[in-house]
């Protein structure tokens with residue numbers, strides 16, 4: 001897949017630059033003077049001292065996140081990946097009564113990924129779409145994967161490695177939500193498109209993984225092991241991303257999902273570059289507001 005990086009344009013939307021977001025996750029620097037940063041979690045050579053944070057034997061976190069200004073209900077990254085709660089989509093949440101959406105709702109929920117502890121959510125375009133990054137949940141998602149990698153897989157982390165992984169963590173979430181934005185735009189382009197929760201989430205995860213994979217082309221074992229844990233979805237819909245993990249599988253499914261006219265394919269037109277172009281043209285300069293809460 002062609003390279004799509006989160007650019008300065010996207011970071012400007014975030015109100016943080018890239019470094020600012022990484023600092024927020026890894027060092028807790030954005031919460032103001034009332035809360036400590038994580039600087040004392042590292043030794044003089046910038047290596048993480050895991051014993052201060054996590055007991056590998058009892059598997060207990062020694063950190064009281066609340067004292068650091070983190071109000072998340074999340075205890076571990078794995079809660080994001082498993083079905084600890086039914087999503088609102090499954091509970092049959094009615095589509096919001098919003099006149100602007102009535103003519104063109106195609107069954108799309110107003111807010112996607114709207115669970116109790118989301119990493120990110122996407123709110124459909126009214127005038128603008130809104131991507132929300134839930135920084136508290138992201139921070140715990142990120143750090144509990146680090147604990148796991150350190151204890152079980154014996155990786156040692158420096159500030160440098162943590163910053164690399166924190167960037168992937170943010171981008172993983174942004175790419176996922178950008179896919180929802182893409183289909184939101186699609187619903188205005190393609191008459192036949194209709195939302196399907198399972199396909200939508202499976203494709204959103206696959207899209208995120210494909211783009212992250214490209215960025216991590218020269219990756220190291222600690223990076224691929226991080227991804228293995230971060231994408232180990234067990235939730236309905238999300239977990240099926242595995243069926244679309246190659247570019248070929250992804251585009252084959254996407255052409256059906258957004259109802260590309262089969263005539264085009266029968267006539268021998270290569271649909272992959274068309275879909276690729278469509279995705280990039282929509283996502284490269286998105287009409288979204290990105291919020292961090």
Ligand SMILES: [Zn+2]
Pocket residue numbers: 112113176180200201204
């Ligand atoms: Zn989603």
